[in-house]
Structures are given as C-alpha cells and as structure tokens.
Amino acid sequence: NASDERLFAIAEVRDLTPVRDDAGRVVALPELERTLLTSMEAIRRVQAPRPLGQRLWWNRIVLGIWPPVTFTLGEIESIAATLAGAAVGLGLEEVHLLCRRVDASSGQLRDVALRFTTTTGTSFVLEETEQPAAPLVPLDEYSRKVVQSRRRGTTYPYELLRGLVAPRAGGRDEITGGSFTEYDLDDAGCLAPVQRPPGCNLASIVVGVVTNTTDRYPEGMSRVALLGDPTRALGALAEPECVRIMAAIDLAEQMGVPLEWYALSAGAKIAMDSGTENMDWIADVLRRIIEFTQQGGEINVVVTGINVGAQPYWNAEATMLMHTKGILVMTPASAMVLTGKQALDFSGGVSAEDNHGIGGYERVMGPNGQAQYWAPDVPAACGVLLAHYAHSYSAPGERFPRRALTGDPFDRDVRTSRHHLEGSDLTTVGDIFSETTNPERKKPFDIRSVMRAVLDLDHPTAERWADLAESDTAVVWDGHLGGIPVCAIGIEAHALARQGRLPADGPD
Known part of the structure; x- marks a missing residue:
C-alpha cells in the first residue's frame, strides 16, 4: 500500500x-x-x-x-x-x-x-x-476511514463508541464498563441486531443500543444511539438515513429509554439520482421527533461537528421546545447552520467569518440558551451527557431516577459551610441568616455558596445555561439532595460584573 x-x-x-x-x-x-x-x-x-x-x-x-x-x-x-x-x-x-x-x-x-x-x-x-x-x-479499510475522519477534523462514529463503552467513559468514575450492539434494517424494514465488523454501515447514520454499567444501574443504562458518519458524503441525509432514524425513534419508544444523537450532517443529499424527495423524508423525521417528545420521549443531542440544513432543525425540535426533556451539548468544533457561509456569501447574504460565527456556541447557541452545555471536545461532551444521566436516567418501568448512595450526613448543619464572596464579611452560610451579622438580611451574598451547602457534598453538580446572555443572576444546577437527584435554581443576591461587550457610557 x-x-x-x-x-x-x-x-x-x-x-x-x-x-x-x-x-x-x-x-x-x-x-x-x-x-x-x-x-x-x-x-x-x-x-x-x-x-x-x-x-x-x-x-x-x-x-x-x-x-x-x-x-x-x-x-x-x-x-x-x-x-x-x-x-x-x-x-x-x-x-x-x-x-x-x-x-x-x-x-x-x-x-x-x-x-x-x-x-x-x-x-x-x-x-x-x-x-x-x-x-x-x-x-485496512476501517483504519483508512478513521484516518479520513481525523484529517477532516471529525470523529469516526465507531471510534467515539470505543471510548463511550470503556470504563470511566467521559471521565466519569462511576462508569464501570459498557457495550454497544449495532442495529440495522431487516427484510421487514424493522431494526434488528446485526453481527458485522465495525465500519460496515450501509448508510450515513450508525444505529445501535449503547449500555453503560454503574453501581446504581448494574444491569446497565441503555439508550438508543444515532451517530452521523462523516466518511459517507459528510453524513448527507436521504431515504436510507431517514428510515433508520425513524426506526431508531420507534425502538427507543418500545424500549422506554432515551435516544442520544451524536449529530454530524451536511444536510439533505443533493445528487443526480436524489433530490427534492429527500425533503419529504426529512419532514417525516421531523414529525416523528415531535410526536416522540410530546409523548414524553427524551432525545439528547451532542453536536460533534458541522450540522447543516435539516440536522439543526431536528436538533432544535428535539431539545429546545418547552415540552422537551433532552439536552444539547456543543463543542468548539461544532456549529448548527441552516445555510453555510459560502452559500450565504454567494447569494449576497450577510454571513460571519466562518460557520462557527453563524451557528457556533460562543456567539450564538450559548448566549441564546439553545445549547444547554459546552464541552471542550467530544469525549468531554460524552462526559457531560453521562453526568446528565446521573441526575435524570430512569430505568424502563421506573418513574424516577434511582437514589444514589451518599456519605453526606442528613443532619449536617449547612450554616457552618464556608461563604465565598470577595469583599463580604459573611464568612459562613449561617452568617447570611444571622440577625447579628446580617440584620434584616440586607447584605449581598453568593447564592452558589448557599446552593453548594444545601446539596450533597459528595456528588458533583452540573450547571445548565452557564453562558446564557443577560441571565447571569440565575443559577440552574443539577445535583443530589439526600441522594435524590434534584434541580436547584438560585437567584444571585450581589452585584455582578457585566459580561461581553460593554458600552463606553454604561455601567461596569
């Protein structure tokens, strides 16, 4: 060779x-x-x-x-x-x-x-x-595809899966192992397990069931997984992909488990033998996503690269509406654009310097609150998703997440916890509520110190919408209280420095 x-x-x-x-x-x-x-x-x-x-x-x-x-x-x-x-x-x-x-x-x-x-x-x-x-x-052919993906700065789906099913996947110590079973369409058009070497997928989307074992879920946290394949027309979408996506949603509904989507796609396929009919298939998938989420289904999206056209629509309908349960995680290399920069420039439209300026996390998806989490790379994004499951995953047939073991005493006095705020004379959380140190409770204080004291100290927290514009005073944490997963919301009670661009004649 x-x-x-x-x-x-x-x-x-x-x-x-x-x-x-x-x-x-x-x-x-x-x-x-x-x-x-x-x-x-x-x-x-x-x-x-x-x-x-x-x-x-x-x-x-x-x-x-x-x-x-x-x-x-x-x-x-x-x-x-x-x-x-x-x-x-x-x-x-x-x-x-x-x-x-x-x-x-x-x-x-x-x-x-x-x-x-x-x-x-x-x-x-x-x-x-x-x-x-x-x-x-x-x-070999598999290695060639991995090399091709890395040259393009993308992630080959089977390589992502190798890290996802390994012990301590995503840097999460509670993950003891995992497995992935690939599915594909059978003669009847339904998804069924297949036994074939990695890299032999027949469409631009890889479908399967991924399971991670933890102490709380020794039988495994199972989810249906969809992964875009950048080596096949950059994940372009046509009938084969859309049929598999809808079948995967059906499978998640039958199993009663979440659907997680590692999204990478160049949008609807445009070729001499494939054209506008692909938009009909994309609309069918969109309807199925809405029906699934309205019935209580959960779709979690990790944007692993550039998403164009149909894929951002799907991501939005799966995670950004008021009834949806899923999260959207982005990385510095990911973007969601309806029309790419080159197409906008050619048509005379207004664009940014690149696709990340049009639909990346830093300037659009994060400040708008459309992406709930940011991660530095794809493995870290998998860790964010697994942290979300640590707070929210419910096994099939169970109404709520299982209670976690905690060594934090139930009778711990939160008033002795440290209070951290520069320039404040309130040194403990108890000082905030004391009539001696804080008469009439007029002094500013740090709400994060209070929330940290209330939640279990031996379970990490995850903050949603950390970069949402003009919402600096709101703090949304997923955590545990007495081992029970909870969502804690706090409002800051002290002055905050403004973020982003500051007007010359405005306050700091």
Missing part, C-alpha cells in the same frame, strides 16, 4: 523510579515521561513543516521498559491522562509500553503490552494485551 505512510518512534526506558505524594500514590514517573515527551517531540518536528492536509496519521510510539512494572493500571492511566494534551496534533494511533508485569494467577513476571489507543481528541483507551508477535499489517 504505497499510500500507507506513517511515523514510528521507538525508545527504551531503563528507570521507573516513581514520585509519590503524601498518601503514597504514584503521581509521576519522571524517566518514562521524559522519554515519552521526547518521542512526541521527534514526531512533532517531522509533522510541523508539512501542510495541514499532508500530515501523517496513524503514527505510533513504542517504548520498551526494562524494569518490571509494579504499579496498578489506574496509576498508569492517571499519569497518562496528564500527558494526553501533549499528543494533540501528532496523529497518533497508539502508544505501546512493552514491559513485564506480575501475573495475578502465577505470581510470575510475564511479558505484556500496555496499549494506549487514541479515540478522539485527548481521549484514549488503556488495554493490557500480549506483546505483538506478528508483523505490522498495512492500513
């Missing part, structure tokens, strides 16, 4: 002396980290002079480690997470650590390979396998 051109960095590590914190946890492996960063820098020196479209992908780093590795996989994974940012832009496929570890059954050292496989952005999956003995094979 003459087009299979990749970079390999191979090095040795002869010292594994760790750095530990006061609790005895491994926080650094200086020699290993130095060698790995040096290998990354060597690849970066080769990549940097090359034009963006000609940079090499599917590169690999192989480190041979001489001393036995006695650390746990969790400790190794935490160190790798601190170095993941240095790998951005290198086009890495995997990092192999060839080492020896103690076999749990025999107690003897055995040769293993710790494989850090990149999925999307700075996300990776750690696996312990046997050391490879066969020669390296050329790129």
Whole structure:
C-alpha cells in the first residue's frame, strides 16, 4: 500500500523510579515521561513543516521498559491522562509500553503490552494485551476511514463508541464498563441486531443500543444511539438515513429509554439520482421527533461537528421546545447552520467569518440558551451527557431516577459551610441568616455558596445555561439532595460584573 505512510518512534526506558505524594500514590514517573515527551517531540518536528492536509496519521510510539512494572493500571492511566494534551496534533494511533508485569494467577513476571489507543481528541483507551508477535499489517479499510475522519477534523462514529463503552467513559468514575450492539434494517424494514465488523454501515447514520454499567444501574443504562458518519458524503441525509432514524425513534419508544444523537450532517443529499424527495423524508423525521417528545420521549443531542440544513432543525425540535426533556451539548468544533457561509456569501447574504460565527456556541447557541452545555471536545461532551444521566436516567418501568448512595450526613448543619464572596464579611452560610451579622438580611451574598451547602457534598453538580446572555443572576444546577437527584435554581443576591461587550457610557 504505497499510500500507507506513517511515523514510528521507538525508545527504551531503563528507570521507573516513581514520585509519590503524601498518601503514597504514584503521581509521576519522571524517566518514562521524559522519554515519552521526547518521542512526541521527534514526531512533532517531522509533522510541523508539512501542510495541514499532508500530515501523517496513524503514527505510533513504542517504548520498551526494562524494569518490571509494579504499579496498578489506574496509576498508569492517571499519569497518562496528564500527558494526553501533549499528543494533540501528532496523529497518533497508539502508544505501546512493552514491559513485564506480575501475573495475578502465577505470581510470575510475564511479558505484556500496555496499549494506549487514541479515540478522539485527548481521549484514549488503556488495554493490557500480549506483546505483538506478528508483523505490522498495512492500513485496512476501517483504519483508512478513521484516518479520513481525523484529517477532516471529525470523529469516526465507531471510534467515539470505543471510548463511550470503556470504563470511566467521559471521565466519569462511576462508569464501570459498557457495550454497544449495532442495529440495522431487516427484510421487514424493522431494526434488528446485526453481527458485522465495525465500519460496515450501509448508510450515513450508525444505529445501535449503547449500555453503560454503574453501581446504581448494574444491569446497565441503555439508550438508543444515532451517530452521523462523516466518511459517507459528510453524513448527507436521504431515504436510507431517514428510515433508520425513524426506526431508531420507534425502538427507543418500545424500549422506554432515551435516544442520544451524536449529530454530524451536511444536510439533505443533493445528487443526480436524489433530490427534492429527500425533503419529504426529512419532514417525516421531523414529525416523528415531535410526536416522540410530546409523548414524553427524551432525545439528547451532542453536536460533534458541522450540522447543516435539516440536522439543526431536528436538533432544535428535539431539545429546545418547552415540552422537551433532552439536552444539547456543543463543542468548539461544532456549529448548527441552516445555510453555510459560502452559500450565504454567494447569494449576497450577510454571513460571519466562518460557520462557527453563524451557528457556533460562543456567539450564538450559548448566549441564546439553545445549547444547554459546552464541552471542550467530544469525549468531554460524552462526559457531560453521562453526568446528565446521573441526575435524570430512569430505568424502563421506573418513574424516577434511582437514589444514589451518599456519605453526606442528613443532619449536617449547612450554616457552618464556608461563604465565598470577595469583599463580604459573611464568612459562613449561617452568617447570611444571622440577625447579628446580617440584620434584616440586607447584605449581598453568593447564592452558589448557599446552593453548594444545601446539596450533597459528595456528588458533583452540573450547571445548565452557564453562558446564557443577560441571565447571569440565575443559577440552574443539577445535583443530589439526600441522594435524590434534584434541580436547584438560585437567584444571585450581589452585584455582578457585566459580561461581553460593554458600552463606553454604561455601567461596569
């Protein structure tokens, strides 16, 4: 395969002396980290002079480690997470650590390979396998599609799924594992499970059922998943895609589970053999989305790239109306536009400098409140979605989310919690309500300190509409109270600095 051109960095590590914190946890492996960063820098020196479209992908780093590795996989994974940012832009496929570890059954050292496989952005999956003995094979069709997606700055759906079903998916410690079962249309036109290798989807949309196991849901939190495929006409929509989307909504309704949509689409397909009839199919999907959500169905959307035309309409109808339950999560690389920048410019319309200026989070979707959450990349967006399920997921047949275990005492006195507000003499939450320190309760205070004191301290909160314009005084948190998922709403009681563009003659 003459087009299979990749970079390999191979090095040795002869010292594994760790750095530990006061609790005895491994926080650094200086020699290993130095060698790995040096290998990354060597690849970066080769990549940097090359034009963006000609940079090499599917590169690999192989480190041979001489001393036995006695650390746990969790400790190794935490160190790798601190170095993941240095790998951005290198086009890495995997990092192999060839080492020896103690076999749990025999107690003897055995040769293993710790494989850090990149999925999307700075996300990776750690696996312990046997050391490879066969020669390296050329790129197969699946790998070629992954490379094609990464060159375009998009996420291949099956790579996203690999990270979504892994333990600690999305950085969520409560996720213990997961699975994905792909579905496709059978002879009767209904969705049914299929057994086929990843990457063999027949349409520009991947359909399946994804399940994540947690302590609260050991049987798994199941959802129907839809994922746009950028390698097939950039996810263009025609009859095959629309039929599968409507069938997926039907499946979610039958199973009584949410539908989650990793949206990426160039809009309705336009070709010599396909035209205006696609708009009829798109309208059918739109009607089905409205019917499903009006009957209580939940659709959660993660915008993984540029969405054009029909897809933004669907996203809006699924998450932005008063009766909808779902959330919309966006990333810096995502945008929702009805008409792209080039088409607007060609027709004489007014556009922005790029599609993100027309329908990105920072200038449109976030300030307008259309996107409820922002995440720095797709793996983090998956974490936001899983955090939403931690507060809202109800198993089929159950009316409410299950109660979480909490170590926060039910009789904890919230008045002793710290109050944080610059320039305020109220040091605890109790001072806010005290007649001695706050007579007649006229002094300004920080509502977030109060909300943090009231909610369970051992469960993280998630804030909705953090960037909604002209709503700085409103705070909307999903949290837990006594282990019960709740939505807490607070109104700020102190002056806030204005955000965004400030008028020269206006207040600060």
